[in-house]
Amino acid sequence: MGINHWPEGERPREKLLTLGAQALSDAELLAIFLRVGVKGRSAVDLARDLLSRFGGLRPLLEANQSAFCQAHGLGAAKFAQLQATLELSRRHLAAQLARGNALTSPALVRHYLRSQLRHLGHEEFAVLFLDTQHRIIRYEALFRGTLDSASVYPRDVAKRALELNAGAVILAHNHPSGVAEPSDADRRITERLSQALGLFDVRVLDHFVVGDADVISFAERGWL
Incomplete structure (x- = not known):
């Protein structure tokens, strides 16, 4: 019926x-x-x-x-419709973040980063660039592939932060394995980026690792 x-x-x-x-x-x-x-x-x-x-x-x-x-x-038409719907959802989250201070909406930041990174089958390193009042300027995926100390370049992140006149950043990357627990390499990358960006008075506010079910914050663990 x-x-x-x-x-x-x-x-x-x-x-x-x-x-x-x-x-x-x-x-x-x-x-x-x-x-x-x-x-x-x-x-x-x-x-x-x-x-x-x-x-x-x-x-x-x-x-x-x-x-x-x-x-x-x-079919293809339904697939296109679904992709458009998902992208609208991501842009809606981005618009919500852009209206306020990122640090006053940690749950929204987590939700947004999860929507951007959790579904990927490869590792991707992204940055939320913020102004001096911690409002969102732009989200950009900067590096793709297996992430280690040799594949994420602090000079490129610093250069982009200066181009966007950012006062702070939130770093993020995903673990396609689904396990969000940060690795030693993740911690080394974060330390190198914090040092490099600090030379230009750009603060690293947090680094989120996105897994299948969890999103782990370096700041919450006292690592920043």
């Missing part, structure tokens, strides 16, 4: 408008995104099938185009 024949209070779209998006299950939210089902399956049925196929919402949202489009009921 199609969703149109369901009781109004059980239809995902009407339920969202009445109770708010947080009241919906993953399958119901995905059904709204899908809009329609396939022959013999409602949009909610199809959503449940897809969540089962991919192993949950996150693997579905992070699937590459080839894997995504192979699933029944999906």
Whole structure:
């Protein structure tokens, strides 16, 4: 039976408008995104099938185009729509950060960095450049690949900070293994960057390591 024949209070779209998006299950939210089902399956049925196929919402949202489009009921148009939706979410988080002091919104900073880095299959080192009042100037990914003391160049980070007239920075990188625990190399990189940027009166406020479930802060551990 199609969703149109369901009781109004059980239809995902009407339920969202009445109770708010947080009241919906993953399958119901995905059904709204899908809009329609396939022959013999409602949009909610199809959503449940897809969540089962991919192993949950996150693997579905992070699937590459080839894997995504192979699933029944999906295709290139849906993939493009999903990527646009995810990018809108990231830009919304960035806009929220830009309106205020980054240090007064640590949870928002964590959420934003997780949205930028957690899904990547490679290591990426990024910097949030801040003004002297710790408001966001720009987020930039500067280095990619296996990170060690030889692959992250303090002079390049310092040069970019000066170009943007930054007064402080927040460093961030991900661990594709999913384990956020910082390595000795992570600590050495942070120390070298702090020393180099300090020569230009640019403070390193924190370094976040993004894992699968956790985001670890160097500042919270007393390492900065």
